Amino acid sequence: MTDATPPNRCRIVLIAPAGETPADFESRLRQAIAGGDIASLILPAYDRDEAAFQAFAARIVPVAQAAGIAAIIAEDTRIAGRVGADGIHLEYGREELEEAIERHQAKMMVGAGGAKTRDDALELGEARPDYMFFGRFGYDTKPEPHNRNLALGRWWAEMIEIPCIVMAGSDIASVEVVAATGADFVALSSAVFGDGVDPEQAIARANAILDDTAPRFDFRESE
Structure with a gap:
């Protein structure tokens, strides 16, 4: 989060896009941070090898954390530990998710994704992850x-x-x-980091829309 008191409504989670160099993405992330409230940032590896992904994460995670944004590493628990991330995002089956939660949840958030049906989501939810993600990284190619x-x-x-x-x-x-x-968080990637987009203006506009239209949480408190 980027405010001392986070808003009591749906908040923004950023998803780093594919194909970014560490330097370029750091610059664009700093622009996004200047736009206002961001709850967290998820870093997928995409097609990077382990060494390249770790170097990318090692540069970006401190930038996010310095702004009060939770930094989450997708899939690689070892890199998450090495770079001091706040969480890991996993798209495993229930058994593997339960094992990861048992091993890591005391030290960092463990979020789950990959569910395509209600039954899938309920099965993963029984493992008690810190959040459930509905969507696929890199597939936000349509306006809606x-x-x-x-x-x-x-x-x-x-x-x-x-x-x-x-x-x-x-x-x-x-x-x-x-x-x-009623979702607790909205994930944004191409809407903020797409070609020709000003990340600062995009985040500022997103927060303004959420301030004006998002339902307030009376009995739930987002992370």
Whole structure:
């Protein structure tokens, strides 16, 4: 988070895009941070090898943390530990997720993704991850969010206490429809880091939309 008192409504989770050099992404992340409240940042490896991904994470994680943003490493628990990340994001089956939670949750957040159905989500949810993510990294190529992700997020927010993150579309205005599901967090990637986008302006606009339209949480407190 970037404010001393985070807003009591749906907040922003950034997903680092593919194909960024550490220096270029650091610059764009700093611009995004200047735009306002951000809860967390997820760093997927994409096609980087282990050494390249660790170097990328080692440069970006301190930048996020210095701004009060939780830094989450996707899939690689070893790199998460080496760079001092705040969490790990896993798209495993329930058994593997339970094992990771047992080993790591005392030291860092363990979030889950990859569920495509309600049954998938419920099975993963029984492991008690710190959050459930509905969406796929790198697939926010259309202006609007995917209908399946919206439907799963709405159902999850109504039924389950574990916080959820729903992937928005490539249009920053899509944060409104995500927030309307009751999701705790809206994930943004191409809407902030796409070609020709000013990250600072995008984050400022997203927060303004959420301030004006997102439901307030009366009985839940986001992380």
